[in-house]
Amino acid sequence: MDKKMLELYSDFLIASTGLTTATALSAMTEHLISHDKVTRFLSKELYSQAEYWKLIKPIVREIEDDEGVICIDDTIEHKPYTDENDIVCYHHDHTSGRSVKGINLLTLFYSGRFSLPLRYEIILKDEKFIDPKSKKEKRRSAKSKNTYFQEMLHAITFSNHIKYHTILGDSWFGSSNTMEYIHHKLHKRFIFAMKSNRLISFSQHAKHRGEFTPISALDTGTDCVMNVWMKGVEIPILLAIRHFTNEDGTFASLYLASNDTALDFTTLCDLYEKRWKIEEYHKSIKQNTSLEKSPTKTVVTQSNHIFSSIYAYVKLELLKFKTSLNHFALKSKIYIKALQVAMLELTALRQSVGLGVNSA
Numbered sequence: 563m564d565k566k567m568l569e570l571y572s573d574f575l576i577a578s579t580g581l582t583t584a585t586a587l588s589a590m591t592e593h594l595i596s597h598d599k600v601t602r603f604l605s606k607e608l609y610s611q612a613e614y615w616k617l618i619k620p621i622v623r624e625i626e627d628d629e630g631v632i633c634i635d636d637t638i639e640h641k642p643y644t645d646e647n648d649i650v651c652y653h654h655d656h657t658s659g660r661s662v663k664g665i666n667l668l669t670l671f672y673s674g675r676f677s678l679p680l681r682y683e684i685i686l687k688d689e690k691f692i693d694p695k696s697k698k699e700k701r702r703s704a705k706s707k708n709t710y711f712q713e714m715l716h717a718i719t720f721s722n723h724i725k726y727h728t729i730l731g732d733s734w735f736g737s738s739n740t741m742e743y744i745h746h747k748l749h750k751r752f753i754f755a756m757k758s759n760r761l762i763s764f765s766q767h768a769k770h771r772g773e774f775t776p777i778s779a780l781d782t783g784t785d786c787v788m789n790v791w792m793k794g795v796e797i798p799i800l801l802a803i804r805h806f807t808n809e810d811g812t813f814a815s816l817y818l819a820s821n822d823t824a825l826d827f828t829t830l831c832d833l834y835e836k837r838w839k840i841e842e843y844h845k846s847i848k849q850n851t852s853l854e855k856s857p858t859k860t861v862v863t864q865s866n867h868i869f870s871s872i873y874a875y876v877k878l879e880l881l882k883f884k885t886s887l888n889h890f891a892l893k894s895k896i897y898i899k900a901l902q903v904a905m906l907e908l909t910a911l912r913q914s915v916g917l918g919v920n921s922a
Contacts (some may be wrong), residue, residue, distance in 0.1 A: 563613055567603040570595065572874040575852040577896055582852045582867075604863040611681060614869065615722060618678060618876060622724060625676045630726035632680065632718075633673050633837045634711055634735050637844040639665040639854050639868070647861055648688040651701045656734065667868065668707060670714045673730070673839040676883055679872050680724060681714045684865055708737045719748055726750070730837040733757045736819060738794035745797050745821045753834050756817040761793040762801065769793070777801070777817050787827045798823055802830050843875065846889045851875050 574587050584600035641650045641664045653666040666685035672678045687701035711731075718724045729744055729752045736754030744752045758778035763769035769791040780803065787802045802818040804827075818834055825833075847853040851874035856867040878889045887895065912918070 563607075563609060564603055567595075567599070568870060568873065571600070571603060572851075572870045572877060575855075575871055575874045576850065576878060576893070577900070578852050578855065579897060579900075580855065581857060582855045583857060601863075604858060604866045605860065608862050609866050609869045611717070614681075614873070617873060618680070619722075621676075621678060621876070621880070622672070622680070622722075625672065625674065625678065626725040627674070628725050628727060630724075631673045631728045631730060631833065631836045632726050633671045633840040634668070634714075634729070634731040635671070635837075635840045635844070636666055636668040636685070636707065636734075637848075638662055639667060639848075641665060641854075645859065646701075648686055648701075649684050649861055649864060651687045653685070653687075665864065665868070668710055668714075669840065669843070669872075670711075670718060671840040671843060672724075672726070673836045677839045677843060677879060678876060679843065680718050680722075682868075682872060683710050683714065684868060685710070708735060708740045711735055712740060712743050715744070715748060719750075728753065728833055730834055731755070732837070738792070741795055741799075741819075741821065742797070751820065751822045753818055753820045753822075753830060755834075756801075756819045758815070758817065760817070760819075762790040762799075763793075764788075764790060766791050766798075777803075778815075785827060787825070787830065789823055792819065797821055800825055800830070802827055804831060846878065847871050847875050850878060850889045850893045 570591075571587065574590065575582055578586070580586070584597045584604075587600050588595055588597045638653055638655050640662060642662075644650050644663075646663070649665050650663065652661045652663055654660075655662045668683045668685060669679050670681045672680050685703055685707070687703045689702050689704055690699055691702060692698070693700050715729070718726075727750060729748075729750055731752075731754050733755045736752075736756060741752060741754070744750050756777060758776065760777050761774035762777060763774055774793050782803050782805075785802075785804050787800055790799050790801045792799045798821075800820045800823045802820070804816040804818065806814055806816065808814055818830060820830055822830075851871045853868065853871045856864070858864045858867050875889075878892060881892055882888055885892070
């Protein structure tokens with residue numbers, strides 16, 4: 563890896579407010595860095611998880627903790643006008659409830675006073691098939707997101723030896739197989755949101771008799787926790803039910819499942835709240851480190867741009883830690899400074915050609 567180019571390109575992603583093109587980066591350096599050099603940096607080789615780990619390992623060793631919390635979630639980098647390939651394709655967007663064209667990015671994230679993406683995967687849909695209903699050719703991934711998730715957990719636990727205790731995720735990642743894997747193989751605590759149609763029994767005997775109730779059928783009325791047995795899961799589960807009112811005034815419930823049956827309601831909910839950090843990360847890489855602003859066209863260049871954008875996030879997080887300014891405040895500070903320089907340049911140009919307020 564050309565480390566100097568990575569530092570320059572990732573700084574460019576933070577400073578930029580428009581499209582992050584090779585031409586723009588070259589112009590910013592007054593062509594000391596050529597357009598071709600930027601292109602070669604993005605296209606020469608595919609930057610790996612091993613190289614990303616080398617970059618963040620010193621930071622991880624400073625912040626990791628035996629009681630650390632990690633989160634899993636994905637986001638879609640929208641690419642509506644980019645040609646389709648193995649990573650730019652249609653993905654289901656659960657926030658809008660429809661399929662959108664883009665790149666699906668899955669991240670394993672350390673949530674704490676210092677927040678850090680530990681590992682990420684770009685979902686690869688390299689298998690083509692004919693949809694039996696529409697008769698149209700579509701793409702699919704050879705691996706499910708839960709398989710990616712388990713592989714990522716295995717890597718940070720047994721290869722990188724990262725210290726942590728609790729794993730958080732929304733309902734898309736709380737499969738029965740994943741919960742069993744975390745409990746029996748990793749010996750870690752998990753807290754996952756559950757869909758309302760998950761089936762539970764109130765005793766192991768009732769479970770063996772096939773007596774199940776959908777979570778949504780529980781009429782608790784108030785916030786509570788209870789010990790249950792879940793269909794397809796061979797360990798006892800602590801189920802928390804949290805009621806709340808949405809901004810539009812509608813009533814809703816959140817169902818949380820954990821393998822730590824000793825947790826009380828408040829502690830369980832407080833731990834799950836730490837998952838919000840990964841939502842802030844998604845927002846920051848899109849708005850502050852130019853994730854969606856690259857016109858790259860190939861799998862390699864698109865993947866390396868994402869690598870650089872995530873590394874730029876790490877740099878912003880370091881700046882946040884040192885300055886006590888959040889990512890958006892840092893970006894705003896850079897933007898205001900750029901405007902000031904632009905105004906000085908404009909004033910100098912007007913003066914150089916004799917243009918004043920009263921000039922014709």
